[in-house]
Amino acid sequence: xxxxxxxxxxxxxxxxxxxxxxxxxxxxxxxxxxxxxxxxxxxxxxxxxxxxxxxxxxxxxxxxxxxxxxxxxxxxxxxxxxxxxxxxxxxxxxxxxxxxxxxxxxxxxxxxxxxxxxxxxxxxxxxxxxxxxxxxxxxxxxxxxxxxxxxxxxxxxxxxxxxxxxxxxxxxxxxxxxxxxxxxxxxxxxxxxxxxxxxxxxxxxxxxxxxxxxxxxxxxxxxxxxxxxxxxxxxxxxxxxxxxxxxxxxxxxxxxxxxxxxxxxxxxxx
Numbered sequence: 001x002x003x004x005x006x007x008x009x010x011x012x013x014x015x016x017x018x019x020x021x022x023x024x025x026x027x028x029x030x031x032x033x034x035x036x037x038x039x040x041x042x043x044x045x046x047x048x049x050x051x052x053x054x055x056x057x058x059x060x061x062x063x064x065x066x067x068x069x070x071x072x073x074x075x076x077x078x079x080x081x082x083x084x085x086x087x088x089x090x091x092x093x094x095x096x097x098x099x100x101x102x103x104x105x106x107x108x109x110x111x112x113x114x115x116x117x118x119x120x121x122x123x124x125x126x127x128x129x130x131x132x133x134x135x136x137x138x139x140x141x142x143x144x145x146x147x148x149x150x151x152x153x154x155x156x157x158x159x160x161x162x163x164x165x166x167x168x169x170x171x172x173x174x175x176x177x178x179x180x181x182x183x184x185x186x187x188x189x190x191x192x193x194x195x196x197x198x199x200x201x202x203x204x205x206x207x208x209x210x211x212x213x214x215x216x217x218x219x220x221x222x223x224x225x226x227x228x229x230x231x232x233x234x235x236x237x238x239x240x241x242x243x244x245x246x247x248x249x250x251x252x253x254x255x256x257x258x259x260x261x262x263x264x265x266x267x268x269x270x
Contacts, residue, residue, distance in 0.1 A: 018205030028173025029194025052258025088228025136201030140208025
């Protein structure tokens with residue numbers, strides 16, 4: 001991936017990287033063509049793995065660089081990270097409160113957001129789409145940060161983040177398409193809507209990269225904002241879903257493995 005992205009404009013790098021993460025979502029959704037269902041144990045382990053990846057990415061790829069690039073300024077180095085982090089969580093909280101959506105495995109009456117008569121399948125798709133937005137934003141901001149030329153940001157670190165997000169997008173695509181299949185949709189429609197939930201990532205990636213390039217002073221805030229948004233998703237959505245099926249230990253170990261994989265990628269490539 002480094003050879004492909006080397007020398008390209010950061011916005012184009014962000015677009016290609018988030019197209020990769022979208023493709024991984026599609027690959028997971030494509031499992032619906034070969035499998036009718038997936039065991040709850042496997043799904044919980046995958047959700048735990050995704051949570052671990054996102055937690056590790058939030059620190060290693062986003063918060064740590066945000067703190068490092070704030071050092072030596074007229075304000076405390078931790079301040080942009082704290083403000084951006086909390087702002088990211090607050091932003092997702094507002095969207096979560098307004099956008100109608102339904103988390104995987106929850107009954108329809110537990111749908112969140114404003115009340116609507118939308119179909120259950122639509123609410124499931126919107127839940128994963130909401131989940132994918134901060135992931136695309138994080139990748140976009142990481143690549144956009146390369147334009148600043150700061151030591152805290154490297155192409156390897158941005159690629160590591162894209163790979164990590166891509167890996168955990170596979171079970172997300174699967175977690176959308178298979179439930180849709182159970183809802184009665186055809187395999188083709190289940191795949192289509194499953195991969196469609198990842199379309200938001202290239203959009204968010206380009207927006208994130210372009211924003212920090214145009215307004216470089218907000219870069220540490222933007223990195224922390226993306227981290228806060230991802231941690232909100234982990235705590236509000238992934239962890240409860242992974243624990244809901246009763247496979248607590250399996251989901252927890254999946255989270256540990258996911259964290260270790262993302263940490264390894266960031267340290268090895270960054």
